[in-house]
Amino acid sequence: MDDIEAFWQRAQQHADLAQVSSYTGVNPLAVLRPPAWGFGATPEQADELLGLVLAGDKTATASALWDYESEGEEVPSEGTLGIVVDGSGTPRALVVTTRVRVVPFDEVDAAHARAEGEGDLTLEYWRRVHEDFFTRHASHDRGFVRDMPVVLEELRVLHAE
Template sequence: MDDIEAFWERAQQHAQLATLSSYMGESVLATLRPPAWAFGATPEQADELLGLVLDGSKTATASALWDYEAEGEDLPVAGTLGIVVDSSGTPRALVVTTDVRTVPFDEVDEDHAHAEGEGDRTLAYWRRVHEEFFTEHAGHDKGFASDMPVVLERFRVLHAESSDAD
């Protein structure tokens, strides 16, 4: 059994996902392992942002809608589970998406910027670092635009584990 599968088994028990009843028997939450992914685009970002999730500062994230479209990926929806890994690929947190909305970059509000937990948690800081991120790490060919559609996602940690390095 790999690390992610073992983490998933522990997380299901801790978050009591396997005990949720389903009309057809075992809950689908107990049978389908969610995708594993890391925040950011670099190992340093993955660990920094994961640290903010684990300490409770980060309860939201933002992605370029154009990246989802370029990759042919579905947008997250409320209730989506995800396993967040660190830069080494070690699973560290099981999260559930609680809210998703898409707005133009220049209409992201102070509340969302604060929920992302980064820097001084202000909108000005959020706009500066996210413009830089969306410019440098675009997974599409449209570049950055102040009115580009941004997917704002809120999430909650259902289970977290420390690493040997913590």
Template sequence: MDDIEAFWQRAQRHAELATVNSYMGESPMALLRPPAWAFGATPEQADELLALVIDGTKTSTSSALWDYEAEGEDLPTEGTLGIVTDGRGAPRALVVTSRVRTVPFDQVDEEHARAEGEGDRSLDHWRQVHEAFFTEHASHDRGFAPDMPVVLEDLRVIYSEPADAPR
């Protein structure tokens, strides 16, 4: 069993995802392992942003809609589970998406910037950091645009483990 599958098994038990209170059989939550992914584009960003999620500072994230389209990925939806890995690819947190909305970059609000939990948590800081990120790490060929669609996702940690937790 790989590290992510082992983490998924522990997270399911902790969060009681596999239990149902009826005769209907095993919960669908127990059947499919959610995708594993990391924040940012570098191991350092992954570790920094994951730490903010685990400590409760970062409760939202944002992505370029154009990246989802370029990669052929489905957008997250409310209730989507994800296993968040650190910069080494080790699973550390199980999160659930609690809200998703798509807005133009220049219409992201102060509330979302604060919820991302980065830097001074201001909208100006959010715009500066995310414009640079979307310009440098885009997986699409459209470049950055002030009105580019951005997917805003609110997250809630269901289960997490410290980096040095026994496996």
């Protein structure tokens, strides 16, 4: 059994998955292992941002919608589970998405910037570092533009190790 599968089995026992809504029948969240992913684009970013999540300071994240499209991935929705890994790929947290919005980059609000828990918690800081991130680490070929669509995701930790 790999590390992620072992983490998932422990998380299932400790996380209150019954509190995560399901539409019909058996809650698939208790059966299907969610995807594992890390924050940022480098091991250092993954560790730093995960640390903020584990400390309770980071309850939101942002991604370029164009990256989801170019990678053929679905945009998260409310109730989506994820296993967050650190920079070495070790699973550390089970999170659930509690809210998703898609807005133009230049319409991201100060409340979201604060919820991301990074830097000085201001919208100006958020815009500066995210413009840099979206410019340097995009998986799409459209470049950065101020009105590009951004997926704003709010997260809640269900289990952490």
